[in-house]
Amino acid sequence: MTARRAGRTLHGGRVAYAILVVAVLVSAFPFYWTVVAASRSNADLAKVPPSLLPGPNLMRNFEAVVEEADIGKALLNSLIVSGSITVGTVLCCTLAGFAFAKLRFRGRGALLAVTVGTMMIPPQLGVIPLFMLIAELEWVNQLQSVILPGLVSAFGVFFMRQFLVQALPDELIEAARVDGASSARIFWSIVVPIARPGMAVLGLLTFMAAWNDFFWPIIALSSQNPTVQVALRQLGGGYVNDQSVIMAGTLLGTLPVLLVFGLLGRQIVGGIMQGAVKG
Secondary structure: EEEOOOOOOEEHHHHHHHHHHHHHHHHHHHHHHHHHHHHOHHHHHHHOOOOOOOOOOOOHHHHHHHHHHHHHHHHHHHHHHHHHHHHHHHHHHHHHHHHHEEEEOOOOHHHHHHHHHHHHOHHHHHHHHHHHHHHHHOOOOHHHHHHHHHOOOOOOOOHHHHHHHHHHOHHHHHHHHOOOHHHHHEEEEEEEEHHHHHHHHHHHHHHHHHHHOOOOHHHHHHOOOHHHHHOOOOOOOOOOOOHHHHHHHHHHHHHHHHEEEEEEEHHHHHHHHHHHHOO
């Protein structure tokens, strides 16, 4: 492992490689154990010590997941909910972040302070009035009741504001103004291309949070129209919970997140590295 710094090439020694190997193994073991547990029976998991190798029951456990829960509909619902929230959050937060970072308007500092201040309010405090609102709109057990409350996040606004403060030079905006470009043209033609790494990072974080959200979907939705996390609650029922079926459902619910990370991985690393070299 090598790195270049101030004209010198730095070499990682054996200790650095050993630390990296240990970190990778520790990080990957939970996912590996999910695969092992999903491919075993409940009796195999109860053995001491349990087997650390995958078993032959993976497809059988997947079939049990499909029988016990409408996992296909749940995956589709989660994809619609998470995709809609991700697109809305990335676009709205990038637009708001650009306004707070580069535009001058009255009350900008106060509005930013209020936006960031909402991050300190526990989301549980807003559950009752939010549920009363969606009940009044007759949205209970409908996907829009989960999508609309998550279309904008205070964290996303603050994140994109901080990213654009460093990544977007004021000279580019001034040059575009001289050429007669409007704020909307500047946003789509200049801000969005520059903000892509930060948007990719925010998109992944938002998608993961929306995909794994359980608290609000279990309140707003039912088992007849569930997301993945709500559907997983129905698995492994009985006198003794079937942990292998639960882990098989968990594995199915994890694969889309890994796919999204694989698609956005390069942009995510680029965004992190760009933020790291800013001084």
